[in-house]
Every structure is written in structure tokens, then in C-alpha cells.
Amino acid sequence: xxxxxxxxxxxVLKTGQSMTLLCAQDMNHExxxxxxxxxxMGLRLIHYSVGEGTTAKGEVPDGxxxxxxxxxxxxxxxxxxAPSQTSVYFxxxxxxxxxxxxxxxxxxxxRLTVL
Amino acid sequence: xxxxxxxxxxxxVFKGAPVELKCNYSYSGSPELFWYVQYSRQxxxxxxxxxxxxxxxxxxxxxxxxxxxxxxxxxFAQEEDSAMYYCALITTSGSRLTFGEGTQLTVxx
Numbered sequence: 001x002x003x004x005x006x007x008x009x010x011x012v013l014k015t016g017q018s019m020t021l022l023c024a025q026d027m028n029h030e031x032x033x034x035x036x037x038x039x040x041m042g043l044r045l046i047h048y049s050v051g052e053g054t055t056a057k058g059e060v061p062d063g064x065x066x067x068x069x070x071x072x073x074x075x076x077x078x079x080x081x082a083p084s085q086t087s088v089y090f091x092x093x094x095x096x097x098x099x100x101x102x103x104x105x106x107x108x109x110x111r112l113t114v115l
Numbered sequence: 116x117x118x119x120x121x122x123x124x125x126x127x128v129f130k131g132a133p134v135e136l137k138c139n140y141s142y143s144g145s146p147e148l149f150w151y152v153q154y155s156r157q158x159x160x161x162x163x164x165x166x167x168x169x170x171x172x173x174x175x176x177x178x179x180x181x182x183x184x185x186x187x188x189x190x191f192a193q194e195e196d197s198a199m200y201y202c203a204l205i206t207t208s209g210s211r212l213t214f215g216e217g218t219q220l221t222v223x224x
Contacts, residue, residue: 031210033211033212035214040124040216042214042215043201043214043217045211045212048210050210090158090159092159092212094212096210102164102205102212103149103161104159104161104212106158106159106160107158
């Protein structure tokens with residue numbers, strides 16, 4: 001039972017490079033989220049999706065793009081990486097079913113360093 | 116817009132001492148509040164939610180709508196409680212979960 005899986009777990013980029021983080025969930029959840037975790041700033045929402053083919057901006061969307069082409073996958077892209085995007089990125093998902101308790105299920109995180 | 120504030124970034128107590136992690140929120144409607152925990156080298160996981168009114172690992176949290184607070188408490192801290200704790204809020208009509216800044220709890224032997 002994999003739950004939420006993120007790849008890659010670690011990545012080092014040079015300024016200006018691009019990359020994509022992949023999040024996959026096998027729980028048939030409708031909602032998916034990308035957060036970044038920085039010391040002293042907690043978890044900040046980058047983008048989220050309430051269903052296949054839909055995305056929406058969170059608190060800190062600049063410099064990132066996302067796509068939800070399949071229900072189980074949520075991709076986070078950095079077109080031109082900047083040192084300010086050095087962070088740990090977490091993907092999460094949750095159900096929209098009746099009786100949903102709001103609980104988020106998280107991936108293990110992806111540590112990204114931009115030099 | 117909703118907001119969650121955890122005023123203490125770091126909290127250190129001795130084993131067996133009571134611990135209280137503070138959480139305040141701002142939201143004009145009726146929120147649902149949660150506490151999430153991240154143990155070292157583990158993924159974030161739900162600790163408890165206010166609607167359940169349950170005690171998990173000895174922790175409890177009471178929603179105080181008058182003070183807009185949802186403080187997490189445990190009467191006798193254990194070393195294994197050392198972790199990062201996040202308070203979170205979800206609006207009843209929304210799909211977003213907003214997190215606080217987090218409190219790093221260290222329980223010393």
C-alpha cells in the first residue's frame with residue numbers, strides 16, 4: 001500500500017535549470033496539493049488540484065507550474081530554478097467523499113537544492 | 116482569508132513535565148482544526164482533529180472559539196514526543212488546508 005509517492009527524493013539544480021517533481025497517489029483521492037517546507041515558515045501551499053484537469057494557485061505559486069492530467073498524478077514544475085526555491089517539497093492528497101475528515105496524506109518529501 | 120499562528124518555533128521541556136503547544140487561528144466561519152506531527156525522518160501525519168475530541172498518544176486539544184485557539188496539551192511529556200508539530204485549519208466550504216509555522220518540540224531526558 002504505497003499511499004503518496006514522490007520522485008525524486010533529492011535533487012541538486014543549477015540556477016536556471018528546469019525540473020519536474022512527480023507525485024503519485026493510489027488512494028483514488030480527488031484533492032492533491034504541493035507544499036514547500038522552509039525553516040520558520042512552516043508549510044506553504046504552492047498549488048493544488050480538486051480534480052483531474054483542474055489546478056489552482058496557493059499561497060506561493062510564483063515560479064512554479066503544475067498539471068493534473070491523470071487523477072492519480074500531480075506534477076510540479078520549475079521552469080527556471082532559483083536559489084530561493086531551495087526547499088523541501090511535500091505532496092499530499094485527500095478524499096472528497098462524504099464523511100471526509102479533511103485528513104491529508106503526505107509523501108515523504110523531495111529535497112531540492114538550487115545552486 | 117484564514118490564518119494559523121504558532122507563536123513558539125522552539126519548545127523544550129524535560130521528560131515528565133507538562134507541555135502545551137499554542138495555536139491561534141483567524142477565520143470568519145466555522146473552521147475545522149487539526150494537529151499534524153512530523154517525527155524525525157518520517158512523513159507528516161495526522162495527530163488529532165478537533166471534531167473527534169479524542170486523545171492520541173496522551174495529547175489532547177480543545178477548540179476555543181472565543182479565543183480562536185486550539186492548543187495542544189500533554190500532561191507528561193515523553194522523549195518520543197520530540198518532533199515538529201503543525202497546527203492546521205480547513206474551512207468547511209473550502210478545499211485548502213492552511214498550516215501554521217510549526218513548533219519544534221524537544222523533550223529532554
